[in-house]
Structures are given as structure tokens and as C-alpha cells.
Amino acid sequence: MNRYPVWKYAILLIALLVxxxxxxxxxxxxAPAVQVSVAKTGMRLDTAALGRVEEALKAASLTxxxxxxxxxxxxxxxxxxxxxxxxKDAIQKALNPDANDPAYVVALNLLSRSPAWLxxxxxxxxxxxxxxxxxxHFMLQVDMQAxxxxxxESLAGDIRTTLREKNVRHSGITRNDQTVEIKFSDSAAMDAxxxxxxxxxxxxxxxxxxxxxxxxxxxxxxxxxxxxIQEQALKxxxxxxxNRINELGVAEPVIxxxxxxxxxxxxxxxxxxxxxxxxxxxxxxxxxxxVDESAEARAAESGSGPVPFGDERFLERTGQPxxxxxxxxxxxxxxxxxxxxxxxxxxxxxxxxxxxxxGSRIFRDVxxxxxxxxxxxxxxxxxxGEVVTAPVIRSEIGGGRVQISGRMTTMEAADTxxxxxxxxxxxxxxxxxxxxxxxxxxxENIAKGFNSVTWGFVGVTLFMCMYYMLFGVISSIAxxxxxxxxVAVLSMLQATLTLPGMAAMALVLGMAxxxxxxxxxxxxxELRNGASPxxxxxAGYDRAWATIIDSNxxxxxxxxxxxxxxxxxxxxxxxxxxxxxxxxxxxxxFFSRGVVNLWYGRQKKLKSVSIGTVWRLASEAxxxxxxxxx
Amino acid sequence: xxFFKIRRDIPFMRNALVFNAISGLTFLAAVFxxxxxxxxxxxxxTGGTLMEVSYSQPADLNTIRSTVDALGINDVQxxxxxxxxxxxxxxxVQKGNSSAQQSDKVLVALKAAxxxxxxxRTEFVGPQVGDELAADGLKALACVVAGIMLYLAIRFEWKxxxxxxxxxxxxxxxxxxxxAFFQWEFSxxxxxxxxxxxxxxxxxxxxxxxxxxxxxxxxxKMNTQEIIDNAITSTISRTIITHGCTQLMVLSMLLFGxxxxxxxALALTIGILFGIYSSVFVAxxxxxxxxxxxxxxxxxxxxxxxxxNDPNAGATV
Numbered sequence: 001m002n003r004y005p006v007w008k009y010a011i012l013l014i015a016l017l018v019x020x021x022x023x024x025x026x027x028x029x030x031a032p033a034v035q036v037s038v039a040k041t042g043m044r045l046d047t048a049a050l051g052r053v054e055e056a057l058k059a060a061s062l063t064x065x066x067x068x069x070x071x072x073x074x075x076x077x078x079x080x081x082x083x084x085x086x087x088k089d090a091i092q093k094a095l096n097p098d099a100n101d102p103a104y105v106v107a108l109n110l111l112s113r114s115p116a117w118l119x120x121x122x123x124x125x126x127x128x129x130x131x132x133x134x135x136x137h138f139m140l141q142v143d144m145q146a147x148x149x150x151x152x153e154s155l156a157g158d159i160r161t162t163l164r165e166k167n168v169r170h171s172g173i174t175r176n177d178q179t180v181e182i183k184f185s186d187s188a189a190m191d192a193x194x195x196x197x198x199x200x201x202x203x204x205x206x207x208x209x210x211x212x213x214x215x216x217x218x219x220x221x222x223x224x225x226x227x228x229i230q231e232q233a234l235k236x237x238x239x240x241x242x243n244r245i246n247e248l249g250v251a252e253p254v255i256x257x258x259x260x261x262x263x264x265x266x267x268x269x270x271x272x273x274x275x276x277x278x279x280x281x282x283x284x285x286x287x288x289x290x291v292d293e294s295a296e297a298r299a300a301e302s303g304s305g306p307v308p309f310g311d312e313r314f315l316e317r318t319g320q321p322x323x324x325x326x327x328x329x330x331x332x333x334x335x336x337x338x339x340x341x342x343x344x345x346x347x348x349x350x351x352x353x354x355x356x357x358x359g360s361r362i363f364r365d366v367x368x369x370x371x372x373x374x375x376x377x378x379x380x381x382x383x384x385g386e387v388v389t390a391p392v393i394r395s396e397i398g399g400g401r402v403q404i405s406g407r408m409t410t411m412e413a414a415d416t417x418x419x420x421x422x423x424x425x426x427x428x429x430x431x432x433x434x435x436x437x438x439x440x441x442x443x444e445n446i447a448k449g450f451n452s453v454t455w456g457f458v459g460v461t462l463f464m465c466m467y468y469m470l471f472g473v474i475s476s477i478a479x480x481x482x483x484x485x486x487v488a489v490l491s492m493l494q495a496t497l498t499l500p501g502m503a504a505m506a507l508v509l510g511m512a513x514x515x516x517x518x519x520x521x522x523x524x525x526e527l528r529n530g531a532s533p534x535x536x537x538x539a540g541y542d543r544a545w546a547t548i549i550d551s552n553x554x555x556x557x558x559x560x561x562x563x564x565x566x567x568x569x570x571x572x573x574x575x576x577x578x579x580x581x582x583x584x585x586x587x588x589x590f591f592s593r594g595v596v597n598l599w600y601g602r603q604k605k606l607k608s609v610s611i612g613t614v615w616r617l618a619s620e621a622x623x624x625x626x627x628x629x630x
Numbered sequence: 631x632x633f634f635k636i637r638r639d640i641p642f643m644r645n646a647l648v649f650n651a652i653s654g655l656t657f658l659a660a661v662f663x664x665x666x667x668x669x670x671x672x673x674x675x676t677g678g679t680l681m682e683v684s685y686s687q688p689a690d691l692n693t694i695r696s697t698v699d700a701l702g703i704n705d706v707q708x709x710x711x712x713x714x715x716x717x718x719x720x721x722x723v724q725k726g727n728s729s730a731q732q733s734d735k736v737l738v739a740l741k742a743a744x745x746x747x748x749x750x751r752t753e754f755v756g757p758q759v760g761d762e763l764a765a766d767g768l769k770a771l772a773c774v775v776a777g778i779m780l781y782l783a784i785r786f787e788w789k790x791x792x793x794x795x796x797x798x799x800x801x802x803x804x805x806x807x808x809x810a811f812f813q814w815e816f817s818x819x820x821x822x823x824x825x826x827x828x829x830x831x832x833x834x835x836x837x838x839x840x841x842x843x844x845x846x847x848x849x850x851k852m853n854t855q856e857i858i859d860n861a862i863t864s865t866i867s868r869t870i871i872t873h874g875c876t877q878l879m880v881l882s883m884l885l886f887g888x889x890x891x892x893x894x895a896l897a898l899t900i901g902i903l904f905g906i907y908s909s910v911f912v913a914x915x916x917x918x919x920x921x922x923x924x925x926x927x928x929x930x931x932x933x934x935x936x937x938x939n940d941p942n943a944g945a946t947v
């Protein structure tokens with residue numbers, strides 16, 4: 001009765017192998033590394049860059065332990081931090097000749113020392129949280145009211161233009177918070193305006209409201225459009241943050257949306273919070289100017305003459321210089337949207353820009369006068385400008401819908417649109433939570449967490465072995481298996497491990513032993529009641545199972561509630577807690593039974609099991625040590 | 631080895647009133663301290679700035695305090711954290727002083743006073759976040775209570791659900807009472823510990839209830855009180871050994887986990903100790919007073935099967 005069919009052993013074996021394999025990378029530890037990624041959105045890393053890194057290292061006579069192009073970054077591993085620092089300088093010099101305008105982010109990082117075949121299996125060590133590796137955590141709140149107000153402002157401008165075009169007389173348009181108020185002196189004009197708004201501004205819902213002797217129309221952004229605006233604002237802010245953080249040279253930044261209006265930024269390894277805050281809070285601006293195409297300017301462009309008076313020299317993303325007039329035609333404030341798309345006639349990749357009313361008016365006037373000339377769209381950040389794109393004006397562009405196309409791949413179009421949108425933050429942000437953890441504290445926390453788990457584990461194991469003899473040993477093996485599985489699952493999911501997470505690991509091991517104690521006590525009880533050893537094992541596991549399920553479900557309920565409502569440290573705790581409960585059911589019952597079956601199941605005439613003293617009320621006089629093993 | 635050589639069932643339920651009086655008094659004391667002293671909430675809940683700095687030699691708290699006071703920041707708490715060299719500085723949210731610049735300013739001032747100071751960690755929490763965390767904590771608690779009651783009501787019976795929740799919520803209140811009495815810092819990890827304890831000690835009650843149900847099936851001649859006594863007696867060794875093992879782990883956290891995990895481990899310790907007490911003495915007694923009966927647990931179909939062969943079929947005691 002205490003035999004497992006082969007398939008059950010097969011499951012156990014597979015679990016053991018897979019668990020062992022995925023837990024393995026954690027044993028290798030981490031080595032100092034240099035990580036190269038692109039600083040600008042428009043660029044891609046390729047094998048050419050890899051070659052340059054290789055050359056640079058060779059020139060500095062540094063040999064990396066491993067060097068590979070891995071998705072979006074090149075990673076080079078070194079044996080110690082000394083070489084790592086030298087290598088970083090060498091790579092920095094080779095890839096970024098102009099220190100003021102870096103094309104690549106060269107950052108220090110830690111990489112798993114695990115061999116390549118493990119990485120090929122996507123087996124990587126657990127992902128450590130900031131409290132274990134050190135770094136900065138910010139939570140930013142996006143001011144959505146401001147985003148909506150900004151949108152209402154630009155809609156007010158659009159309405160003004162449209163009403164003028166349609167010859168609808170009004171006596172004033174004002175923005176009041178997130179609504180646009182239009183006053184009229186007669187009701188016919190109001191009805192006409194209402195029809196126009198309904199027809200041309202699907203984002204708005206308008207309602208009449210009494211206004212003394214006159215008439216007033218109040219148009220407000222409808223909820224659906226409002227949500228869309230908020231979503232876009234958040235996305236745009238995240239994109240902008242991405243671009244800025246690239247400058248910081250952080251190896252693995254995390255930028256995530258949290259809830260409807262929050263963004264979490266985590267910068268592992270960054271210590272200089274002041275600089276990080278400065279960069280996060282900076283505003284970028286977008287400007288549209290005309291390209292100077294005079295002979296002097298052309299000479300300056302090719303480098304053979306000085307930059308003419310009233311002009312400025314900027315670089316395109318390709319490194320090509322462009323001489324641009326100082327006079328600004330439009331700023332990013334007038335740009336409401338930029339999306340990648342296709343030319344409707346040629347099917348070429350294109351970027352579609354949408355301008356607000358004021359912007360479109362200016363744009364129409366400018367384009368009418370300068371057909372065939374080039375204009376430049378510039379992005380200013382940190383007081384440093386860069387030409388995003390400099391297209392030739394083909395025709396007069398009215399209506400505020402602009403299309404930039406030609407000589408562009410779809411990828412480039414997407415990147416350009418992204419950059420244009422990132423030109424200015426959609427809505428202001430405020431830091432509402434900040435955490436900094438020093439690197440020494442991180443290392444200490446790892447040691448503390450590790451020690452807690454180890455010593456607790458040793459204590460429990462010793463006690464179990466002494467109290468339950470062989471069954472205790474089996475329980476301890478099951479507990480070790482549980483730890484292995486938990487580490488493997490955490491590594492596989494790449495869930496963030498924090499100090500509370502390590503505490504949860506210790507706690508879950510303490511709780512997991514409960515299942516084995518229940519089983520062992522039950523087996524003893526069955527023996528005490530006179531059952532044969534085989535029957536006692538069978539009944540012990542069977543009867544304990546219902547109880548184990550019940551007790552784990554209640555613990556799991558608590559864990560899930562923590563997971564649902566917890567944030568930050570609590571979440572880290574809850575993830576490990578819940579996973580630990582699940583793995584403990586598998587290891588504590590299924591696995592330990594398997595080992596017991598393997599040991600005792602074959603012996604048909606089993607006389608005794610080694611489960612410590614089975615104390616009998618009536619049998620005190622008889623030999624008390626019957627149950628001791630050999 | 632065997633710690634528990636119990637000859638006959640221990641009459642726990644005979645003294646149920648005494649046990650419940652004791653736990654009732656502890657509960658009232660906890661409530662009293664919760665209201666009179668209140669919880670010492672961490673920065674996470676109240677909002678504000680927290681800095682942990684480290685000096686090369688034992689730090690002079692008074693100098694640090696006056697340095698920070700000189701910056702015009704009021705209500706600053708300065709205390710040692712773990713060792714004499716490590717100092718924790720807590721500052722309330724300043725009106726007008728934008729977000730997290732505060733910690734930078736303080737660090738500059740501290741550096742000027744003693745160059746050996748290094749920043750180990752800072753934490754800034756805006757007031758809006760703190761309120762949310764408190765609300766989320768309460769929501770989580772409500773969810774745990776509702777979830778567990780529902781499960782127990784389905785698996786056992788509503789009387790058990792009520793008994794288990796009363797017993798274990800009283801543990802939670804007692805833990806909070808300890809934190810209020812000693813003014814230990816109540817932080818997010820402590821909240822997690824409290825909720826984990828709730829789930830954990832309910833599982834204690836579940837084990838006993840499971841036994842009670844089994845006993846109702848097995849010993850048809852015993853009355854409810856005897857059945858409960860027997861159930862507790864036969865599970866007591868498991869109860870104490872399991873809790874001992876969990877406590878070993880928690881003890882290891884208390885000893886090796888450092889200052890960060892200190893209160894977390896402390897909350898678990900209190901929770902585990904009172905968890906044993908309340909599940910053994912309180913939960914079962916409340917279930918008894920609520921009038922659990924054999925019929926509540928042994929449902930129709932099982933009965934019918936037994937009927938033909940059992941001479942005592944249908945007999946209740």
C-alpha cells in the first residue's frame with residue numbers, strides 16, 4: 001500500500017531536476033561587469049558595436065571573462081572590480097568620443113557568474129530588490145488635473161478658430177479649469193456653435209447654462225476622452241523618463257506604471273539621489289525653426305566657414321551638422337500629438353503630427369511662404385539642442401495635420417514620433433515617495449536574511465532529526481527540497497526578492513514543517529493505537545492530508561490578501577509567502593511520502609519504523625524501544 | 631524522544647471560563663493601551679522623511695539633534711538603530727519644503743558637523759501615500775477575516791468560523807496592544823507579520839476543529855465537552871512542536887535579522903505564543919458555547935451510509 005506508481009516518481013524526479021537546474025545560478029554568485037546600451041531611442045546595438053567594444057578592450061589589454069551582445073545591451077564580465085573600472089573607462093572612450101554627447105550608456109553592473117549553458121536555458125539568479133542591492137526608488141505622481149487643463153486650453157483655442165472660420169459670432173471663450181465656456185448674445189449662434197462642437201470635437205460634451213441676460217455654452221471633456229488623455233499623459237511621461245534615465249548610466253532601470261496616475265522608478269546602484277532627482281524633474285522643450293540655406297550657412301555646414309550671424313549650429317542624430325535660424329516658429333506647447341504611420345499615397349513610413357489651433361495657423365502661414373525649403377524640429381534638453389528631423393516643406397500645410405515622410409524606415413518613424421512626444425512632459429510630476437539604500441546596507445541585508453534562513457533551518461532540522469529519527473531526517477530532506485523549489489520558482493519568475501521576502505522565506509520554512517509534524521504525529525498515534533507499521537504510515541499520511549489542506553488554505557488566504565492590498569515591502573513578503581505555501585504542500589506531503597515509500601514501501605514484513613519513541617499508555621512495561629530503527 | 635506522555639484527556643473545557651477570563655482581561659488591557667497610548671506608526675504611514683546615517687565612532691545624538699534643529703526642522707526624532715554608530719533620524723512632513731530635498735539638506739549639515747558620516751538609507755513618504763497604506767492595511771485585514779470565515783463556514787460550520795475568527799482577532803489586538811504599550815515602531819513589515827500570524831494561528835484552530843469533527847464521527851458516546859477535550863489533548867503535542875519549530879525560525883530572525891527585521895520577528899513571536907493559547911483555550915471554548923453539535927458536522931449522505939450497520943444510528947449524546 002505504500003508504493004508510488006512510476007509516474008509519481010517521475011514527477012518527483014523532474015521537479016527535482018528542474019528545481020535544481022533553476023536554483024543553480026544562485027550558487028555562482030555575481031561578478032563585476034560593464035554593460036553597454038544605447039543612449040538614444042533612435043539607435044540600435046549591432047555586432048559592429050560589439051566589435052568596437054572588443055577592440056577597445058584589446059587595445060587596453062583587458063580580457064573579459066565573457067562578452068556578449070544580449071538583446072538590447074552588450075555585457076562584458078570581469079574577474080574583479082579593478083579591471084571592471086579600467087574596462088569601463090576604455091569602452092567609454094572608444095564608444096563615446098564626445099563626452100558631452102554620449103551615444104552609448106556605459107554602466108557598471110553585476111552579472112551572474114553562471115556558465116553560458118545555464119543562461120541559454122534562461123536560468124538566472126533571483127532578482128534582488130533595492131534593499132538588497134542598494135539603489136534609489138522613486139514614486140512619482142502625475143498631476144492629471146494639469147494634463148486635463150492643458151488639453152482644455154488647447155481645445156479652447158481650436159474652438160475659437162473653428163467658430164471664426166464658420167462665422168459664428170460669440171462674445172468670449174474662456175477656459176475654466178477643465179471646461180471651456182463660450183458666451184453668446186443670441187440663442188441662434190449658440191445652437192450653431194453647439195452643432196459645430198458636436199460635429200467636430202468628439203472629445204467634448206457641451207451643455208447650455210443660463211448666464212444672466214446672455215447665453216452660455218459649457219463644453220467639458222467627456223469621460224472617455226478624459227481617460228484617454230490621462231493614459232497618454234502617463235505613457236508620455238514614462239517615455240520621457242526613460243530617455244532621461246538613460247543619461248544616468250544605470251544598468252537596469254525599472255520604470256513602471258502603478259495605478260492610474262503613478263510611476264515607479266527604480267535605479268539599482270545609483271547613490272547620487274540629488275543628481276537623479278535633478279534629471280527626473282528636468283523639462284525638455286521642442287522647437288520648430290527654419291534651416292538657413294544661404295551660401296554662408298552651407299559653407300558653415302560643411303565646416304569651411306563660420307556660422308552666420310543669427311544662426312546656430314546643431315547636429316542631427318546621424319551626426320550631420322545643420323545650420324538653423326535662431327528665430328523660433330513653434331514650440332512643443334503647440335504640438336498636441338505625434339504618431340507613426342504611413343503615407344496614404346506612397347505607403348512610405350511617416351510621422352503624423354497634430355498641432356493645436358494657434359500652431360496650425362502659424363504653421364500654415366510659414367509653410368505657404370517657404371515651399372521647397374527645409375525646416376528643423378529641435379529637441380532641447382539640459383540646454384543642449386539636437387535636430388530630431390529636418391524635412392523639406394513640399395506644400396502649404398493647413399488644418400494642423402502635418403506629415404513627415406520620406407527616407408524613413410518604420411522603426412525610424414516610430415522613434416521620431418516617440419522623441420517628438422517626449423519633447424515635453426505631458427503633465428507635471430511630483431515625487432511622493434523616495435527610498436535610498438546604500439550598497440553596504442544592501443550587502444548587510446543579504447547577509448542578515450541569509451543567516452536568518454540558514455540558522456533557522458539548521459535549528460529546525462536538528463530538532464526534527466532528534467525527535468522523529470528517520471522520519472525527521474526525511475522531513476528535513478523535504479524541507480530542503482521545499483527551499484530548493486522556492487528558490488527555483490523565484491528565479492524562474494524573476495520575482496523581486498527583498499529583505500521582507502527573505503523573512504517570508506524563513507517563516508514559510510517554519511510553517512512548512514507543520515505538515516510533516518502533523519504527519520509524523522499521526523503516524524505515531526496510529527502506531528500507539530496498535531496499527532501495523534505499514535498501515536500506520538498509510539493512515540498517517542491519509543488522515544493528515546485533510547488537515548494540511550485546511551490549514552494551508554487559511555494561510556494562503558492571508559497571503560493573497562497581502563498580495564492584493566500590499567505595496568512595497570509587504571508585496572515582497574506576500575509573493576514569497578504565497579509561493580512558499582504552495583511549494584511546501586508539494587514537498588511536505590507528496591515528496592516526503594515518496595521518500596518514505598522508497599525506504600519502507602518494499603519491505604513486506606516491516607516490523608518497526610524509525611519515528612522516535614512511540615509512547616504507549618499500556619505498554620510501558622513492555623519493551624519501549626520496539627520502534628527504534630536498526 | 632517524546633515530550634508528551636499524557637495518560638488521559640486533559641479537561642481543558644472544565645476550566646474554559648478561567649482561560650477565557652484571562653484572555654478577556656489581556657484583550658481589554660490591549661484595547662486600553664491602544665486607545666490611551668496609540669500605535670507608534672512608522673514614516674510609511676504618517677508621511678515624512680527617515681534617514682539612517684552611520685558614523686565611524688559612537689554617535690552623539692544630542693549634537694545631531696541640535697544640528698538638524700538648526701535647519702529649522704521641528705519635531706525631529708533622533709535615535710540609535712541597531713548599533714551605537716548607526717543613527718535613525720525621523721522628520722515629519724514639512725509644509726512648503728518640496729518633497730525629498732529635506733534629506734539632502736540634512737546630510738549636508740551633518741557632513742559639515744562630522745565628516746565621517748555616511749548615508750545608509752533614506753526614505754521619504756508623502757502624506758497621501760501614508761493614508762493610502764493605512765486604508766490598504768485595513769482592507770487587507772477585512773479581506774483576510776472575510777476569506778477565512780467564508781472558508782471555515784463552508785468547510786466546517788458557521789459556529790466554528792465565528793469561534794476561530796474571534797479567537798484570532800483577539801490575538802491581533804493583543805499584538806497591537808504590545809506595540810502600543812512598548813511604543814515599538816509599527817511599520818509595513820509588522821503589518822505583514824500581523825496578517826501572516828492571523829492566517830497561521832487560524833490554521834491552529836483548524837487542526838483542532840478537524841479533530842473535533844473526526845471525534846464526533848468516531849466516539850459516538852462522548853459528549854461535546856469530552857470530544858473537545860480529547861481533540862485538544864491528542865493534538866497538543868503537534869501544536870507545541872509545530873509552533874516550536876516556527877518559533878525557532880523566528881528566533882533565528884530575531885537574532886540574525888538585524889534591526890530591520892527586529893519588530894517583524896517580535897510581532898511574530900507574540901503572535902505565535904498567543905496563537906497557541908487562543909486556539910487551544912479560546913476558539914474551542916467559544917465553539918462549545920455557541921453550541922456545536924454532532925449533526926452540524928456530519929452531513930446527511932454520510933449518515934445514511936452508516937445507518938444499516940450501526941446500532942447507534944441516529945443516536946445523539
